[in-house]
Amino acid sequence: MIKYIISLSNEKTTMRLGSAVAYSCQTTCSGCVIYLYGDLGSGKTTFCRGFLRALGHVGNVKSPTYTLIEPYTLLHWTVYHCDLYRLTTPEELDFLGIRDYFNHTALWLIEWPQRGNNNLPMADISITLQYYKNERQAETNALTSIGMQILTRLGPLKETLA
Template structure:
């Protein structure tokens, strides 16, 4: 597993990192985003989704579990599994249907869906570091490694 670590000094730097990550994304792709509450997972997702071409707001899917974004030739599904008490709940929403050959899936709190989610291609872990944030990006597949190579 290959990884890189970068400092994110503020919200704008987090959005900018999402824009940089987005440059290498092509479906099918599964991205796990982990970190404490408020660490910047949704902010990073906003940078990714807007950089891919979405012009509107990017809302946190905390209550809906998933927010879909349609693009020309592919879809992005932004999941927030924080409120999932039992991974079995995901089966009822048809979780497996979202992970297909034309989708990029961003999954916040993937540990809440353990056993129901496919393996991640790339893992973005955000953590607090003093008054800033730090992101660790880990490649977990050949697709993830290609993205990481572009980021270095």
């Protein structure tokens, strides 16, 4: 199992972490599911913004709190950014037809995955963003072989985040 704890001193370092993970994804896999945990304001959407911009998205990246799923069709990828904070029951995902989106070539960024229970694909990586002293930190965990490939590639990049 690969696990990193990375200090995030500000918004820019959180975006750089998102960029580094995106870079690792695009060079090691065809698809990936990333679960993002953390309190409100801990940097989950900021991470997603860095991730999407690294893959070529040039527009705004807003939290899909009200839409639940925001798809981004990029040159080489489709990225689905989900925010399940306002989900009242996991079954709501079925009403949205979320299973129709699942495939092995898409990248998934899922905020608040614990609210989706068993209605979500298994995560390759989990990232927990939390407050620590006067800054934030990210704990990354590889949960599958794809996740291990991505975090192995991330290893040398994590030192460049500060």
